[in-house]
Amino acid sequence: MLRLTSRRSVTVNASILKRVLAFIIDLLIVDIAIVFPFQGVLRRIVPAGGFIETYRYFSVQGSSFLLYAIATTVTVLALMYFVLLEKKMGQSVGKIFFRLYVVGTDKEELSTWRCLLRSIFLIPLFPFILLWIVDPVFVGFSHEHQRLTEYLSRTKVVEHVYW
Amino acid sequence: MLVKENKTSKWIWVFAVIGLLIIVSFFLSGFFALFAGSTMMPANGNVAFIPVEGVIMSGGTSSPFGEQVASSTTIVDFIEQADRNPSIKAILLEINSPGGSAVASDEIASALRRSNKTKVAYIRELGASGGYFVASAADYIFVNRMSLTGSIGVYASYLDISGLLKNFNVTYERLVAGKYKDIGSPYKQLTEEERAVLEQQLNAAHQIFIEEVAKNRRLPVSAVRQLATGEPILGTRARELGLVDAIGGKEEAVKYIEQRLNITAELAEYRERRTLLDVLTGMMQDNFYRMGLGIGNGLQIRDTRPMVWT
Numbered sequence A: 001m002l003r004l005t006s007r008r009s010v011t012v013n014a015s016i017l018k019r020v021l022a023f024i025i026d027l028l029i030v031d032i033a034i035v036f037p038f039q040g041v042l043r044r045i046v047p048a049g050g051f052i053e054t055y056r057y058f059s060v061q062g063s064s065f066l067l068y069a070i071a072t073t074v075t076v077l078a079l080m081y082f083v084l085l086e087k088k089m090g091q092s093v094g095k096i097f098f099r100l101y102v103v104g105t106d107k108e109e110l111s112t113w114r115c116l117l118r119s120i121f122l123i124p125l126f127p128f129i130l131l132w133i134v135d136p137v138f139v140g141f142s143h144e145h146q147r148l149t150e151y152l153s154r155t156k157v158v159e160h161v162y163w
Numbered sequence B: 001m002l003v004k005e006n007k008t009s010k011w012i013w014v015f016a017v018i019g020l021l022i023i024v025s026f027f028l029s030g031f032f033a034l035f036a037g038s039t040m041m042p043a044n045g046n047v048a049f050i051p052v053e054g055v056i057m058s059g060g061t062s063s064p065f066g067e068q069v070a071s072s073t074t075i076v077d078f079i080e081q082a083d084r085n086p087s088i089k090a091i092l093l094e095i096n097s098p099g100g101s102a103v104a105s106d107e108i109a110s111a112l113r114r115s116n117k118t119k120v121a122y123i124r125e126l127g128a129s130g131g132y133f134v135a136s137a138a139d140y141i142f143v144n145r146m147s148l149t150g151s152i153g154v155y156a157s158y159l160d161i162s163g164l165l166k167n168f169n170v171t172y173e174r175l176v177a178g179k180y181k182d183i184g185s186p187y188k189q190l191t192e193e194e195r196a197v198l199e200q201q202l203n204a205a206h207q208i209f210i211e212e213v214a215k216n217r218r219l220p221v222s223a224v225r226q227l228a229t230g231e232p233i234l235g236t237r238a239r240e241l242g243l244v245d246a247i248g249g250k251e252e253a254v255k256y257i258e259q260r261l262n263i264t265a266e267l268a269e270y271r272e273r274r275t276l277l278d279v280l281t282g283m284m285q286d287n288f289y290r291m292g293l294g295i296g297n298g299l300q301i302r303d304t305r306p307m308v309w310t
Helices: A016-045 A051-061 A065-089 A093-097 A112-117 A128-141 A148-152 B002-036 B072-084 B102-114 B130-136 B162-167 B192-217 B221-227 B235-241 B250-261 B276-299
Strands: A009-013 A100-104 A155-162 B047-053 B055-057 B069-071 B090-097 B118-128 B140-143 B148-150 B232-234 B267-269
Touching: A016 A065, A016 A093, A016 A100, A016 B002, A065 A112, A065 B002, A093 A100, A093 B002, A128 A148, A148 A155, B047 B069, B047 B072, B055 B102, B055 B130, B069 B072, B069 B102, B072 B090, B072 B102, B090 B130, B090 B250, B102 B130, B102 B192, B118 B130, B118 B250, B130 B148, B130 B192, B140 B235, B140 B250, B148 B235, B192 B221, B232 B235
Parallel strands: B047 B090, B047 B267, B055 B069, B090 B118, B118 B140, B118 B148
Antiparallel strands: A009 A155, A100 A155, B148 B232
């Protein structure tokens, strides 16, 4: 009996380009699903204009309690987006499109805490905002293309290559 | 088959999560909007447009079914917000007010003077008394030819119902410690001595009003005193007397700002935004306040010293 070779695959570290594109898709979804509903309220408390003007406004005026409350809410909801999807499926929407998966480097199942830890760069407060620079730089030095928060949470993003 | 089911359940989960986040976001944004009622930041603009419409009072807001109130608390807040905003280059006040509380008018005028921006006012139907007091603090005033302005004077008139009470055989038992404590009570006739005290206070307030207008308009105090009969003055006459700078309205005021600052003016409207919750709670507060006031009036002899109005 003739036996055809079955489709074989190997799991490798995800390409950085695919990860960036997947992240852009996720940001678009977060913007539409989470940030957009708050636009109406934000327009009431944030002066329209460029970044510099807005920065100068809040430097002089100080931020309102309402602005902090909205920023906190948006951050929590954005964290929920990543944590819920990655915990349940190992994939966010962007990762689904590019067939990327979040896995544990220790082969253990992803816990909520680990999913949360790998996404804490979303918190727009010091010292977490430092991760916006540190995380991508860390990828360049990591053998497994991990961000710092991925290294700390013992997770990484992989893709399956078929042939 | 199994793969297909897995894929389907994956997308169901994705849509469930995103749907949940959208619903929560809309719900919470609505909740936060309740607290953003009066703190509306204007849209793009470099000229703060602040309406002063209705009776000027130190607190309170307009009732949807009652008279228009220009709250000095809100207007001062707007002026200070505009002053702190580096995008705002000038403040344009639209005045349509018969005046109101002397204190509230002074609060707005003082806030306007403190501001470092270019301040321009234009008077529509009425910019009388306290309304003019506020306008005078601007750098430049426009007025319509037929607007009524001026009315530089103060009053504290009230109804004396002691005669009515007498007809109903109701007597006012006067119990005071301090001989002027119930001065201006509507339940008793004013004595000559009390009248003199009140008139002295009114004259002092009148003098402050005159001096402020003279200082703001750079006019001699004696000239303002001559005009300060409380008489409303037509726009054209006010221009001749130097109480205002030019005849015109909003368009002229905006052009003036553009020429003076060499900018293209974009108005950023600072207006109190009221949510449905504000309207409903305002109505309830108003009703409860009036109910309480009625009961309180019936039960106690109030300290009813007359308020000074401009």
